Amino acid sequence: MTLNKQLLLLVTIYLLSLINIKSQNNLNRRVVWSLEECLEYAIANNITVKKAILSKNSSDLNLKQSKNNRLPNLNANINGGMTNGSSIDPITSSFQNEFYKSVNGNISTSVALYNGNKLTNTIEQNQLLVNQNSLYIEQAENNIILSILEAYVQALYTQEAIEIAKNSAKSTEDLLKQGQIKFSNGALSRSDLADLEAQNATNQYNIVSAQTQYAQQVLALKQLLELDPKIDFQIEIPELSDSKDFLIPNKEIIFEQAVNKLPDTKIYDLEKQINEKDLEIAKAGYLPTLNLSGSLSTGYSSTRDYIDFGRQLDGNKSQNVSLSLNIPIFSKFQNKTNVALAKINIQQSELNKIQANKDLYQKIEMAWLNATTNQAESKSSKTLRDTSKLSYDLSIKKYEFGGSTTTDLLVSQTNYLNAEQKYLQTKYMGLLYQQLLQYYQGQPIKIQ
Template identity: 45%
Template sequence: MKFLLNISLLLLTVSQAVFAQEKKAWTLDDCLTYATENNITIKASEFDKQSAEVTYTQSKYSRFPSLSASAQQNMNNGTSIDPITSNFVTQMVHSTSLGVTAQVTLYNGNYINNTIKQNELLIRQNEFFVSEAKNSIILSVTQAYLQALYYKEGITVAENAVASSQEQVNQANTKFKAGSLAGIEVANLQTQLSNDQYSVVTAKNNYRQQLITLKQLLELEPGAEFEVATPELPDSKIIIPDLQQVYQTAVAAMPEVKSAKLQTDIATYDLKKAKAGYLPTLSLYAGLNTGYTNTQSYNFSAQLDNNFYQTAGLSLSVPIFSKYQNKGAVEQAKITIEQSKLTAKSTSKQLYLKIESAWQNAVSVQSEMQAAEALQASSKMAYEMAQKKSELGSLSATDLLVSKNTYQTAQQQYLQTKFSSALYYQLLQFYQGNAIKI
């Protein structure tokens, strides 16, 4: 019995530990690490990179000769040419042909070398695509995480409002029973309590919905337990970096800018490959061949030895008229180069607009946060004074509710500016190449 009791206690301890682990609150760093390792978009971009590496390896092997073996069994009847002896015969001919052939391109306008160099650049570009996918999910997770924190703190604010309203209703009921407070005052306070309780429900629903959004970004299972940790956010006195400095750092580091610039180099190799179509192609080929035919009296092995012969030669192909194929390919490649240059300029411009928007918002929100912080402090003081007056019977319930609503609005404004400030500050840190940390 004692043994079974010990086992039961052990299982209970383990289950509690597992449950506690499942309910572990996720920090932003936890979310970012998990997302970059499990997000489907990032994995897809990594597969694209692996595909580019395979293509690059294939292009390098195109420098080597091709080697193939062949075997053919023929049967001819009537007057025909013996495929082995090349004699005219009038009989049923059974023949076997065996051969090995090798071919290598010696020159084709440097097409192979340019293809190899282009595919090497495509690997680098796909590495930038992987980094770009990671950056995108990092920004999305950061924004979703901060939004979840905002809703989470909103629950606390709403629950505090309910507690305050409940206390006021209790006091009002006591005064009403004593005949020192009108029924309408009690009804107004009761209405406010119901509104505050509804606000709690709304706040919790908003938080749960935001957790679903965050779980989707993390690729978590729908039924997985998930909760976010509550960190300390920076205050309103954070130092906002210089706009131009942020942009200069970002334009030299962001993978989307590097990828767009690299696309011009990739398109340049398309032009070189297209121009190769105007140039001749020189190839070397060689072969080993033998065969057997029933028209000869030798046995099979002897015929394979007697009919053995070797071939070797050069093949030159000179383009004369390609029905506008080569010229069209060259013109298309030139257009692609110009388009890639425009794309690179547009990418840098879009990056500047994102950074400028984040910088302007950071500056504006910082001022708003300072004002909201002062408003929250003053409205809190006013509300506390109103509560004392209400307790003494020198303030109506209506005036108390006005003061309370003013304080709640100030709290919401402060929360909004606090989390917005944290978001824009982290964006600026991200564009400077710094890790996002909250």
């Protein structure tokens, strides 16, 4: 290798290392991840997706090789040896009883002229396998998208639950301070003060519990992304308005769109076509095969030293061209078995298609039912949250003026917190169901 080439190689390696370091540093510096960034990263790095891509690459190679199998082969063979004693000279075919050396070589080729269209059907089958593996890649990407979406929405829900818990705790802390003053002045019993202290402790615990649930959801999302445990990771919190009703199409329409756009059932259409090609290949076993072959050979023997090496090779040349017809008569019923197995596989693929359609419809029906139910609950849960908040605010004012007991106040707070949690759950579940229905209709996942 010249000096210039060595320098070029070193510079290239250095630049590639800088690119890799910069990419890793960017990943390490990225702390807050949006949903779009999570989806993009997961699709590019998920192990299942990578395995599906490798399977696709393998099928591409198999397709290329099946096309190359149409070409004739070409082989060369050279043999050399020394013989002593009685033997037949392989070059002159004469009887010899002496020590001699011989060399012979040949070039041969053969090509299949007819094999029951087995090569053609194999090429077409391998093309179907390439197409099917492309759908498997799409299916793997869709599966990780749905997993990321669900984990992300759950993380959003638990994050907002932290804020609710903190607000509730802040409200209780203020009430506790007022209660301590009232108790000092003799306007509040020790029992009521104890109730406020217990509620304050409960609300503090609720904050820790909500933070733990959020950390668990973030960890689950991080594991789905297969990120290095050392990387700091938090989710981006989008600005979401109150849940609004969205148009829910008829579930039959959604199913029709899903069948046309998603790979879930298309995979089994291709599986049936692949098995049908297997049947055609199996039937080819009953048909004769016709091959064309040819060879060119020559040799040298020391028993003919009076003729030099070059002239012997030229004079000993022989050519051969032949046609070979192979007619199957009895294959121990192997062809019959292969045909029967291929037919069973076709029936199996038909059942797989039916099952895939059934599973897809059940998923859509469940998402559709959940979305419909959620819309019916969203208005009532918002109304309940708003009225419970108003009731709680009024209870605080009444309590401050001595118009209600501590027990009444704490009951009102508990009712408000339960209503807030119900509304929060309805809000984020509605967001999830909306995205699921968009996915089944072939629309992109995007939280707005």
